[in-house]
Amino acid sequence: MNRAPLKRSRILHMALMGTTEPGAGEAGTSEEKPFLLRALQIALVVSLYWVTSISMVFLNKYLLDSPSLRLDTPIFVTFYQCLVTALLCKGLSTLAACCPGSVDFPSLRLDLRVARSILPLSVVFIGMITFNNLCLKHVGVAFYNVGRSLTTVFNVLLSYLLLKQTTSFYALLTCGIIIGGFWLGVDQEGAEGTLSWTGTLFGVLASLCVSLNAIYTKKVLPVVDGSIWRLTFYNNANACVLFLPLLLLLGELQALCSFTHLGSAHFWGMMTLGGLFGFAIGYVTGLQIKFTSPLTHNVSGTAKACAQTVLAVLYYEEIKSFLWWASNMMVLGGSWAYTWVRGWEMKKVQEEPSPKEDEKSLLGV
Numbered sequence: 001m002n003r004a005p006l007k008r009s010r011i012l013h014m015a016l017m018g019t020t021e022p023g024a025g026e027a028g029t030s031e032e033k034p035f036l037l038r039a040l041q042i043a044l045v046v047s048l049y050w051v052t053s054i055s056m057v058f059l060n061k062y063l064l065d066s067p068s069l070r071l072d073t074p075i076f077v078t079f080y081q082c083l084v085t086a087l088l089c090k091g092l093s094t095l096a097a098c099c100p101g102s103v104d105f106p107s108l109r110l111d112l113r114v115a116r117s118i119l120p121l122s123v124v125f126i127g128m129i130t131f132n133n134l135c136l137k138h139v140g141v142a143f144y145n146v147g148r149s150l151t152t153v154f155n156v157l158l159s160y161l162l163l164k165q166t167t168s169f170y171a172l173l174t175c176g177i178i179i180g181g182f183w184l185g186v187d188q189e190g191a192e193g194t195l196s197w198t199g200t201l202f203g204v205l206a207s208l209c210v211s212l213n214a215i216y217t218k219k220v221l222p223v224v225d226g227s228i229w230r231l232t233f234y235n236n237a238n239a240c241v242l243f244l245p246l247l248l249l250l251g252e253l254q255a256l257c258s259f260t261h262l263g264s265a266h267f268w269g270m271m272t273l274g275g276l277f278g279f280a281i282g283y284v285t286g287l288q289i290k291f292t293s294p295l296t297h298n299v300s301g302t303a304k305a306c307a308q309t310v311l312a313v314l315y316y317e318e319i320k321s322f323l324w325w326a327s328n329m330m331v332l333g334g335s336w337a338y339t340w341v342r343g344w345e346m347k348k349v350q351e352e353p354s355p356k357e358d359e360k361s362l363l364g365v
Contacts, residue, residue: 045291049284051306056277057141057308060315063274064137069267073252073258074133077271079243082129084275089229106227115234117223121216121240128213129239132205136201139189141312142320145305146185147203147214149331152178152338154211162215168345174338181330188324232282272289306332 189195
């Protein structure tokens with residue numbers, strides 16, 4: 001069979017594409033989505049993540065600290081959001097079972113043995129979401145990002161204490177920038193007379209719990225066959241049970257009974273919407289990582305925090321000093337730099353040949 005002579009560039013293209021036939025690479029390329037379509041999909045997914053995350057923060061601030069509501073039951077608000085998330089997970093699982101192919105969701109069945117195995121993580125999860133909401137209740141949305149900015153620092157600290165993993169000098173340097181930004185932000189909030197030490201303490205505890213949650217999630221995932229949605233269901237189901245004695249001990253059920261808007265459809269609509277956002281943030285986070293990468297997701301989260309801070313200052317008509325803005329830039333810049341350094345280090349490790357490969361290359365294999 002006669003074949004037309006192949007150009008050198010064509011042979012190189014075939015080698016890079018891993019094909020042996022001239023038309024094979026073209027067939028594989030034609031199946032790929034056009035660049036413009038992929039760019040549009042990424043833009044839509046990132047926008048969806050931003051809108052969901054920012055809306056959830058502002059809505060939670062309204063539910064937790066609105067002068068018009070005057071609802072002082074942060075534990076109940078958190079409990080209700082967990083209840084909505086657990087019910088949504090179960091509902092989607094049932095829908096997936098009834099209509100196979102229409103909804104891609106794992107089957108969920110409450111197994112007490114699995115629930116007990118996940119219980120330690122659920123306690124950390126409860127601390128994370130509760131301290132997050134308590135921090136948001138006591139501090140402004142503009143300071144919320146700085147108040148919870150020590151997550152990266154705790155990640156490095158706990159990785160060393162619990163996992164015996166060391167961190168590079170450049171990564172530690174970025175953590176130093178974050179800590180400096182945090183303390184400058186606290187100082188400037190105090191200078192403006194808007195500092196809440198209670199809210200700041202809850203923010204630090206929330207950061208600690210976020211780091212612990214990430215570590216324990218990796219350990220517990222095999223129990224639920226690596227399914228994030230099963231873990232979400234069990235975490236929120238456990239949280240609903242564990243929150244009940246807290247509601248009684250802290251007297252929030254009595255406070256709820258005397259709440260003037262208890263029969264308001266608007267109030268329950270906003271509460272349910274908060275639960276929907278709590279469920280949706282897990283989905284859009286996974287979606288953003290799927291369409292981009294974990295590194296891009298972290299960069300997007302940093303940029304989103306910056307946009308959220310600016311929106312909060314504009315919405316609440318606040319006036320902030322130059323040093324206050326500098327503290328936010330230090331926290332955001334340090335977080336971005338840490339993400340970049342870790343990504344660069346991981347890429348460097350992947351590109352370095354293993355000792356066995358070195359031996360093979362020396363032997364000419």
